[in-house]
Amino acid sequence: MTATNTASTQATPQAPVQGARRPFWRNPWRHPWFLEGFTWLYLIWSLVPIVIAVLFSFNNGRSQSSWQGFSWRWYFTDHTNSVLHNPQLHAAVIQTFRLSVLVTIIAVPLGVAFALGINRWRGPIPMTFNFVMILSYVVPELIFGVSMFILFTTLFSTVHLGTLAEVLGLVTWNVSWPAIVVQARLVTMGRQYEEAAADLGANQFQVMRRVMVPLLAPAIFASAVLVFSGVIDDFVIVDLLSSSAGNTPMSVIIYSTQHGGNGGPALNALGSIMLAMSLIIVILGYVGYRLLTRGERGSGLAALTAISGES
């Protein structure tokens, strides 16, 4: 959607000849230097603090504001405080990774099947649950987290707070990604391909396996990227549903041990590891999405917006 307009907005003509006599601020085609400067200032404000935080995760000292040389100390060489050797930090990395994998494996098939079924099955039940699914997408996370916390401490108290509760909560919270992304793709795809396949004698399962799933592959893939990176960055649900050091993921550790800037550079190292994980997923997602859609019209921008859930 975004890609189609780019070509036409770029077509700003050169300054017309008679414009040369006007003072430059009356030239309607002048470059908006003020806006551009403002945008760069915003980007600096938005990104430079992160760069500094990542840099100081490599600092050979405890300070967050004076550079004492490069080292891997806070990642693995320090024998008590590094991410590798501090049991709490070490467990957090593993827990985040475990949650991301488990939730993606469960939520994506669940959401894709839900989207296909709800899209074709007519009646009040699918309509209601489509609405419920969209509600689960917009409800503030704290309100959802509170309901999950109360569910697992009262009604389903056999599911103790911990990894299982976190997975159940996160799957529910993230299932709307594949459901929404796949439904959007189904709408733009139309029904002619599956009807053609059915006319040629394919049964439901063959239509699904040979036609629908290949056509939906980019959407399914993009939603898997969204779920995986969403779980890495999730905070509220895992904060409310974790119970001990063994099942507390990275985001919660950063939150609960930062102590007004005295948490030490190992926390910066932990944050940088989260960042690296997300970055790897984004790059894999971008390359994978472009491979899956290589026969189609569309640009790098389209792939970028698809894997960030913006179209």
Added chain:
Amino acid sequence: MFRQQSMRSKKNAFWVALAAPGILWLAILFIVPFYAVLSIGMGKLDQLIAAPVAVWNPFDWSSSGVIDVWRDIFGSSSFAGPILLRTIVYTAVASLLCLLIGYPAAYFVARFAGRRKGLFLVLLIAPFWISYMMRMLAWIDLLSTGGYVNKALGWVGISPVNWLSGNSVTVVLGLVYGYIPYLIMVLYAGLDRIEPALLEAGRDLGLGRTRTFWHVTLPLSRQAILTGLLITVLPMLGDYYTNQMLSGSASTSMIGNLIQGQLGTPGLESQGAVLSLMLLVVLLVPMIYYVIATNREAAQ
């Protein structure tokens, strides 16, 4: 004809079977939890062990918990009233700041970035891929007593400011920093959709750049502004972590801090449940508006 009908019902059964797991999942883990919250909020308190007891039968629900919370907020000796007021002020100021900073940036990238659009978009989207906690941690490092912000202030002769305990300015700026990327992406998508032909028409009819903006671009982006503001307001109202990390003081606490605190205090869980339900009821209208608005956009 009979054959056709049986074919259709078989076809239907296939879609039902596909949708069923998701429907069951949402019923058990999205609808039932809210029923559980209602049952706790409308339930009783076991005085002996100071734990809330869920009442599952709606006919036995009591409204005493709701009345208690209502009194906490609006009563004469209310302690939640000021917190609610502060939440509204912080959220309003932070959202407006998001809009004032975000609109020019989104406008520039959508209209004037030209062939560098890809670069700008990557930079605008980057914060989405960075954990919220990491982004807050970055600012905590900068704002701490010996951090770069206070060092910079020192160079111009201002004594160090205590940014990180009970400072409203820090909390509001933290909220702006946290949620502005979401607003910018919505604004960008809305501004990018505007037909360039409409802007050219404004120019052809003799409007300058500023007046084209006021008479064409701004009215056409009203929808994006509204949905963008919603996308920042909704999470801000349920935010407790930004506040907790950047201030951690009761003097800046918001409604999210109140709910989260009550949830973690034995005996007060039911009050937290009531409060989060009240918040949900208030937010239901904007939430549904958001769903309708984005659906309409997608249909276009």
